[in-house]
Amino acid sequence: MIRFVCFRLLQSLIALAILSVVVFVLARATGDPLHMILPMSATEEDYANARQYLGLDRPYVEQYLTFVGRAATGDFGNSIRARRPVSEILRERLPNSLRLALFAMTVSLAMAFPLGVLAAVKKGTGLDRAAQVISVLGQSLPSFWVAIILVEFVAGRWQWLPAGGNEGFTSYILPGFTLGWFVVAGLMRLLRSGMLEVLDSEYVKLARLKGVAESRVVWMHALKNALIPVVTFAGIYFSILVTTAIVVETVFAWPGLGRLAYEGISSRDFPVIQAVVLTTAAIVTVVNLAVDLLYAVIDPRIRYAR
Amino acid sequence: MASPVVDVQDLRTHIVTRWGTIKAVDGVSFSVAAGETLGLVGESGSGKSMTCLSLVRLVPRPAARIVGGRVLLDGEDLLAKSEDEMQQIRGRKVGMILQDPMSSLNPVFSVGMQLREPVAMYHHLRGRALTVRAAELLAAVRIPSPAARLRAFPHQLSGGMRQRVVGAMAIAAPPRLLIADEPTTSLDLTIQAQYLGLLKELQERHRLAMIFVTHDLGIVARICDRVAVMYGGRIVEIGPVRAIFKSPAHPYTRALLEAIPRLGARRERLTTIEGQPPDLAKLPAGCAFAPRCAHAVDRCRVEAPGDTMLGPGHATRCWLHVPA
Amino acid sequence: MAADPAGGTLTLPEAPTRPAAGARGRRLPLLPIGIIATFIVVAALAPLLSPASPYEQSLRHRFTPPAWEDGGAWAHPLGTDRLGRDMLARIMYGARVSLAAGVLTVLLASAFGAAVGLVAGYYGGRVDAVLMRMTDATMSFPVILLALILAVTVGPSFFNVVLAIAVILWARYARVIRGEVLTLMELDFIAQARIAGAGAGRIITRHLAPNTLNTLVVLVTLQIGYVIIVEASLSFLGAGIPPPTPAWGSMIAEGRDFVTSAWWVSLLPGLAILLVVLAFNLLGDWLRDTLDPKLRQL
Numbered sequence: 001m002i003r004f005v006c007f008r009l010l011q012s013l014i015a016l017a018i019l020s021v022v023v024f025v026l027a028r029a030t031g032d033p034l035h036m037i038l039p040m041s042a043t044e045e046d047y048a049n050a051r052q053y054l055g056l057d058r059p060y061v062e063q064y065l066t067f068v069g070r071a072a073t074g075d076f077g078n079s080i081r082a083r084r085p086v087s088e089i090l091r092e093r094l095p096n097s098l099r100l101a102l103f104a105m106t107v108s109l110a111m112a113f114p115l116g117v118l119a120a121v122k123k124g125t126g127l128d129r130a131a132q133v134i135s136v137l138g139q140s141l142p143s144f145w146v147a148i149i150l151v152e153f154v155a156g157r158w159q160w161l162p163a164g165g166n167e168g169f170t171s172y173i174l175p176g177f178t179l180g181w182f183v184v185a186g187l188m189r190l191l192r193s194g195m196l197e198v199l200d201s202e203y204v205k206l207a208r209l210k211g212v213a214e215s216r217v218v219w220m221h222a223l224k225n226a227l228i229p230v231v232t233f234a235g236i237y238f239s240i241l242v243t244t245a246i247v248v249e250t251v252f253a254w255p256g257l258g259r260l261a262y263e264g265i266s267s268r269d270f271p272v273i274q275a276v277v278l279t280t281a282a283i284v285t286v287v288n289l290a291v292d293l294l295y296a297v298i299d300p301r302i303r304y305a306r
Numbered sequence: 307m308a309s310p311v312v313d314v315q316d317l318r319t320h321i322v323t324r325w326g327t328i329k330a331v332d333g334v335s336f337s338v339a340a341g342e343t344l345g346l347v348g349e350s351g352s353g354k355s356m357t358c359l360s361l362v363r364l365v366p367r368p369a370a371r372i373v374g375g376r377v378l379l380d381g382e383d384l385l386a387k388s389e390d391e392m393q394q395i396r397g398r399k400v401g402m403i404l405q406d407p408m409s410s411l412n413p414v415f416s417v418g419m420q421l422r423e424p425v426a427m428y429h430h431l432r433g434r435a436l437t438v439r440a441a442e443l444l445a446a447v448r449i450p451s452p453a454a455r456l457r458a459f460p461h462q463l464s465g466g467m468r469q470r471v472v473g474a475m476a477i478a479a480p481p482r483l484l485i486a487d488e489p490t491t492s493l494d495l496t497i498q499a500q501y502l503g504l505l506k507e508l509q510e511r512h513r514l515a516m517i518f519v520t521h522d523l524g525i526v527a528r529i530c531d532r533v534a535v536m537y538g539g540r541i542v543e544i545g546p547v548r549a550i551f552k553s554p555a556h557p558y559t560r561a562l563l564e565a566i567p568r569l570g571a572r573r574e575r576l577t578t579i580e581g582q583p584p585d586l587a588k589l590p591a592g593c594a595f596a597p598r599c600a601h602a603v604d605r606c607r608v609e610a611p612g613d614t615m616l617g618p619g620h621a622t623r624c625w626l627h628v629p630a
Numbered sequence: 631m632a633a634d635p636a637g638g639t640l641t642l643p644e645a646p647t648r649p650a651a652g653a654r655g656r657r658l659p660l661l662p663i664g665i666i667a668t669f670i671v672v673a674a675l676a677p678l679l680s681p682a683s684p685y686e687q688s689l690r691h692r693f694t695p696p697a698w699e700d701g702g703a704w705a706h707p708l709g710t711d712r713l714g715r716d717m718l719a720r721i722m723y724g725a726r727v728s729l730a731a732g733v734l735t736v737l738l739a740s741a742f743g744a745a746v747g748l749v750a751g752y753y754g755g756r757v758d759a760v761l762m763r764m765t766d767a768t769m770s771f772p773v774i775l776l777a778l779i780l781a782v783t784v785g786p787s788f789f790n791v792v793l794a795i796a797v798i799l800w801a802r803y804a805r806v807i808r809g810e811v812l813t814l815m816e817l818d819f820i821a822q823a824r825i826a827g828a829g830a831g832r833i834i835t836r837h838l839a840p841n842t843l844n845t846l847v848v849l850v851t852l853q854i855g856y857v858i859i860v861e862a863s864l865s866f867l868g869a870g871i872p873p874p875t876p877a878w879g880s881m882i883a884e885g886r887d888f889v890t891s892a893w894w895v896s897l898l899p900g901l902a903i904l905l906v907v908l909a910f911n912l913l914g915d916w917l918r919d920t921l922d923p924k925l926r927q928l
Contacts, residue, residue, distance in 0.1 A: 015767045124368075136915070140908040142859045144866050145882055145900035152889035202409035208364055209404075210424045210475060211397030224414050235770060236802075243772040247863050262867065265778045277775060284770045299414055300459045 004302075008292055012285045019281045020071070024064050024274065067274065076275035081267045086275045089260065094279065097249070097256030101241060103172045104180035112184045116191025117226075120199060121218055131188060138185020143244050147178045147251040163252055175252040179244055183237050190233055194226035201225075228299055235291040239284050309381065310337035311482050311515035312361070317375035319360045326587035330356040330370070332539035338483070338515040338532075343506075345530035345547070346519045347562070351583050353539040354519045358485045361517075362400050363392050380482060398428050401476030405488040407468035411460035417444075417471055418456030424478045443474040447504060466497040473504065480512040487519045502529050523566060527551060532619065535559050538584045538594030545620030555622040557599045593625070601626055659916045665909035673725035680719040681707065684876045688714035693892045709894045712884055717894060720876040721902050727877045728906065731792055731861040732854040738796040740850050743803025744842065748834050750804065751811025761804070769801035773860055774867075781869030791870050795860055799853065806849055810842045844921040852914035855907035862903050878903050 051057045058066075070077065076086035119131035154174060155163035161174050198204060199222055207221045208214070242258075249258035257276060264272035296302045319331035331353050338344045346354045359365050360372050363384065377384040379399060384392065404410045412420060421440045425431060431439055437456065444452035447470040460468060469489055476484060486505065490498040506529055509516050518530060526533050526547060534544040535558065543556040554560045561579045581598035590596065596606040603625065611623045672679060682705075692714040695702040702709060708717035750761040777794035784790055814820065814837075823833050864870035865879025873880065878899040885895025 011763060015763070018767070136908065136911055140855060140859075140904055140911050142862050142879075142882075142900065142903050142907075144863055144879075145896070145903065148882065148886055148889060148896055149900075156890065202404055202406060203412040205364065206402075206404055206410050206472070206475075207412070209362065209396055209402045210478075211393055211395070211427060212423065213393060221412055221415075225412065228414075239770045239772050243774045243860075244863075246772070246774050246778070247867065250867065261775060262778065265781075273779070277779075280772060280775065284772070288766070288770050300416075301413060301461050 004296060005293065008289055012289050016278075016282060016285055020068055020278060021064070024067055071275075071278060076278075077271035079264075079269055079272050081269045081272070086271045089272070090257075090275055090279060093255055093257050093260050096254060097245060097258060100172060100175060100179065100249075100254060100256060101245065103176040104241065105183070105238075107176055108180035108183040108187065112187035112191060115184075116188040117195055117218065117223060119188070119192045120195030120226075123196065128192075131192065135185045135189040135192075138181050139189075141181070143178050143182060144247045144251055146181065147175075147248055150174050150178060151251065175248055175254055178252075179241060179248045182244060183241060186233070186237055187230060190230050191226060194229050195222060198222045198225045224298060228295070231291055231295050231298060234294075235284075235288040238287045238291075242280055242284060310339045311380060312517075313337040313376075313378040314357075314361070315376045315378070317357065317360055317377060318373045319356055319365055319370060320373050321366075321370040323369060323587070328586040329539050329589060330586060331360055331372075332589070334375075334536075334539075334541055336534050336541065336544060338517060340482070340513045340515050341509065342532065343509065343516040343518055343530045345526040345533035346517055346536060347521065347523065347526060347533055348536035349521065349583050351586065352536040353586075354536055355487055356539075357536070358402065358487055358517065358519060361483075361485065362396050362402065363387075363389075364396075397424055397481070398479045399481050400483045400485065401479065401481040402485040403469070403472050403476050403487065403489045406492050407465045407472060408492070410472050411468055413460055415459075416456065417458050417460065417463070421456070421471065421475055421478070424475055428479045443478055444471070446477070446508070447471070447474045449474075466493055466501065469493060469501060470504065473501075473508070477508050477512060477514070480514070482515060483517070484509065484514045485517045485519070488521070490525070491520075491522075498525075505529070523562060535562070538589060539586055540594060540623065542595065542624070543620075543622040545617070545622075549617055549620045555616055555620075555627050556595075556624045557601050557626070558595050559622075593623070659912055662909040662912040662916070665905055666913065669725050669729060669906050669909075672722050673729045676719075676722040676726055680716075680722045681705075682716040682719045684715060684719040684723045685874055686715060690714065693888070693895075695892070696894050696898075708898055709892075711881070711895045712888070712892075715876075717898055720881060721878070721899060724876045724878040724881060724899060724902070725906075727788070727865075727871050727875065728858045728861060728903070731788065731795075731871075732858045732910075735792045735795045735799065735857045735861075736850050736853050738792065739799035739853075740803045740846060742796070743800035744807045744839075744846055746800065746804040747807025747809075748811055748838055748842070751808040751815065752830060752834055752838065754815075758808070762808070765801045765804045768798060769805070771798055773798045774863060777860070777864050778867065778869045781864070786869055786872045788871050788875075791861055791864055794864075795857055799857070802853070803846070803849060806845060807842050810845050811838055814838055814841055848914060848918040848921055851910055851917055855910040855914070858903065858907055858910075 048057075056063075067077075074087050076090070078084060079086050079089060082089065115131050115134075119128045122128055151163040151174070154160050162171050163174055195218075199218075204217060204222055207217050212221070245256065246258035246261055248254070249256045250262055253259070257280065260272065261276045261280070263269075264276055314337065315335050317331050317334045318329070321328040321330050334353070334357055336344060346357065348354050356365065356370070361377055361384070363372065365372060372385060375385065379395070384395065387395070411417070418437070418440060421443060422436050425439050425443070426436055429439065437453075440456055441452040444455055449455055449467060449470055455463075455467075460471075463471070469492075473489075484505075489505075490501050493501060502525065505516070505518075508514065518525070520526060530547050532545060533547050533550055534541045535550075535556065536542070537558050543550065543554070543559045550559060551563065554563055558579075561577070564577045565579065579598060580600075584590070584594050584597070590607065592608045592610055593599070593602070593606045594610075596602045599606065605625050609625075611625045611628065613621045613623055614627045615621050616627065688710070691706070691710050692712055694706050694710040694714075696709040696717070697704045697707045699709075706716050706718070708721065710716055711720070746761055746765065750758045750765075773795055776798060777791060780790050780794045820833060820837060823837050828836070861870055862877070862879035862882070865877040866883045868880070868883070870879055871877040881899040882896045885892065885897075885899075889896050
């Protein structure tokens with residue numbers, strides 16, 4: 001088991017290293033940021049000075065190594081546009097994103113689990129059909145469209161809930177819902193199909209034959225097995241969440257990482273882009289690692305297979 | 307004679323599908339006494355497994371339903387019980403072993419956990435006492451190093467060992483009736499013999515009534531006291547193993563026995579039974595075996611035969627044996 | 631003889647006239663197919679069918695409501711947008727973008743991904759491990775982030791969108807196809823092909839690939855909807871197809887500030903997206919139930 005963990009950790013680090021190179025290259029490729037910061041009247045000399053000041057005239061390899069070295073200590077340089085340390089900006093924005101993501105994930109899981117399991121147990125009933133409808137709709141609606149409509153009607157016209165901002169808990173509801181909708185739909189469907197398959201299995205039959213209470217059969221014997229495909233997809237869903245966050249944060253003007261990414265890319269702010277992408281990738285990697293470990297915890301066959 | 311442990315009377319189970327109603331179990335009656343083994347023999351689709359599932363009321367809902375009959379376990383009709391009551395009876399009074407050891411055990415839980423669960427339920431034990439009891443059960447089914455095995459997971463055990471674990475779970479209570487649904491079909495031949503011996507030993511120790519489902523007449527000869535031959539959801543012949551093997555009455559039984567290849571016999575071809583098993587949704591009026599029977603007469607095709615006693619405990623359903 | 635399951639659908643092994651359990655979705659899902667066909671026809675023949683040009687501006691007619699509302703007119707059945715352009719025409723032309731993007735992206739991703747999956751599954755060992763690591767790393771990269779970067783780097787364009795999405799999407803196919811191949815490899819016919827002297831290439835193309843076609847078809851259908859949504863999201867953020875080409879996502883973005891007053895500008899393109907994606911998802915579900923039920927987790 002320890003070997004498994006170490007192995008996965010090493011893989012994650014390698015993946016991150018490769019990613020840092022990719023990020024570095026891509027960020028550089030977005031174009032020359034100086035066009036955006038220097039005024040129109042800037043001269044060649046101004047450009048040269050600025051370049052030197054920002055260290056953009058050094059050879060690429062040197063730039064990369066500096067970047068990596070600093071990144072490891074959390075120093076991502078200064079935002080070209082905001083003229084502040086990027087790490088400072090990150091520290092402001094990251095928690096907001098994390099909180100929103102956590103909220104969305106929690107609500108999604110809390111909704112998807114019971115619905116998915118019950119839909120399978122009560123297959124063919126109204127609940128099941130309703131769950132299937134929700135599931136298909138959830139994966140067919142574009143989140144930004146839902147976001148706009150929600151902002152306009154729920155927040156704007158009817159004033160039931162705020163559209164972002166920081167009015168405490170209620171601020172999280174609309175953006176969190178928009179963010180998590182897709183995940184709920186997907187997870188619910190996964191759980192339902194997983195449970196259906198497991199409830200058909202011989203070992204579930206045997207559990208019933210032993211006289212185990214039906215609720216225990218469903219929520220323990222069956223569910224633990226049905227979780228396996230769910231966990232496998234959890235990692236993917238998380239990165240879909242991250243992807244969707246960019247759009248949702250933009251619509252709800254949520255001061256988080258997604259919006260920062262958008263701003264950074266629009267203004268070709270290298271350090272910001274690098275930092276955001278790297279941070280996002282690091283988070284996704286950590287989550288994937290956790291998911292893999294969770295997978296090994298649930299399914300003992302994985303632990304001993306290596 | 308002491309009253310039987312289980313007495314099945316005219317059990318009927320139907321399955322409703324969009325292609326018609328399947329009469330999976332069509333008027334099955336038999337009884338098994340303590341310490342006695344009844345073999346349940348027949349081809350695939352003859353209703354053997356469905357009968358067993360009907361006994362414990364675990365037929366696949368919503369399509370399948372038990373529609374008639376009585377199942378008396380120590381005198382009480384199981385078909386009249388509530389689901390809660392049945393849940394108390396399953397495992398405690400009736401134990402069952404399924405066919406495929408690879409899929410019978412839950413892959414994500416340890417053997418110990420799956421064994422402790424029923425023991426805790428039946429005997430209200432916890433902690434140390436529970437673990438000790440579980441290990442004892444493993445020892446009873448002759449699993450080496452039982453205490454260590456408790457921590458193992460199913461995928462780490464061989465097929466034979468898994469089937470023993472399933473056996474341990476089945477006799478954990480111990481129950482009054484043990485139903486074994488082709489438990490050795492997936493095992494190697496050498497392991498088969500050992501397992502059969504184990505089952506017999508367990509039966510003797512706990513005075514279990516046992517129903518043994520199989521398609522292998524050799525096993526029947528080895529461990530069964532009585533045997534019921536099923537065809538088309540019905541029992542066509544039932545009786546002591548000796549009598550059935552020596553003087554089989556029903557044409558189907560005879561055909562089954564003749565189909566067993568014998569060493570030394572001067573025959574070029576293996577005897578088979580012509581035709582296909584019946585479509586249980588469209589059973590013919592009359593005897594279900596008539597379409598394939600070499601000796602069928604007109605009456606067979608029109609009217610379903612009733613039971614005809616041929617000797618002590620030996621009955622068959624065939625017009626050929628009804629005194630005219 | 632198989633023991634009957636105590637729950638769920640029932641299969642009686644030897645009954646001759648009974649189709650296997652799970653063939654419940656036999657009837658063709660006409661509605662989804664109809665919707666998709668309609669959109670395809672509309673997209674293909676947009677220049678012929680459209681009542682007006684999607685580019686023609688008319689400041690006099692800006693924000694005309696749809697025909698059935700007050701102030702609407704049948705000249706512009708679905709109203710006009712901020713610049714007076716006909717909504718129906720723009721939606722029709724937008725269909726071209728969305729459908730083309732969806733289909734093209736998915737074709738590219740599936741071709742590449744399936745190839746990777748086949749190779750990984752067939753060779754196994756080191757090759758498999760390396761390829762799967764790459765696949766996993768790719769799969770977890772947020773699509774929109776990459777597309778945004780590309781849009782800013784090379785400039786927004788149709789092909790950049792397709793490329794950006796395909797570059798991440800292939801990983802999903804690789805994973806699934808590899809799983810299929812692993813199952814197939816266990817079967818005897820592969821071993822027999824080897825014994826008969828078939829080389830890797832032949833086995834992969836002749837024996838493995840055709841057997842994964844079912845899975846591929848299901849996955850492709852289910853993914854088109856997802857790609858359409860991603861493309862729309864990108865257009866919404868301004869990183870997709872550049873104006874003035876009408877794209878549903880950018881149309882929604884344009885109408886964003888006027889949702890209360892001129893709701894049709896944002897709502898109608900959104901409905902179009904919903905309809906198309908829903909149709910593909912439903913079709914994909916049906917295909918999966920018919921062709922390959924064990925893919926239920928997709």
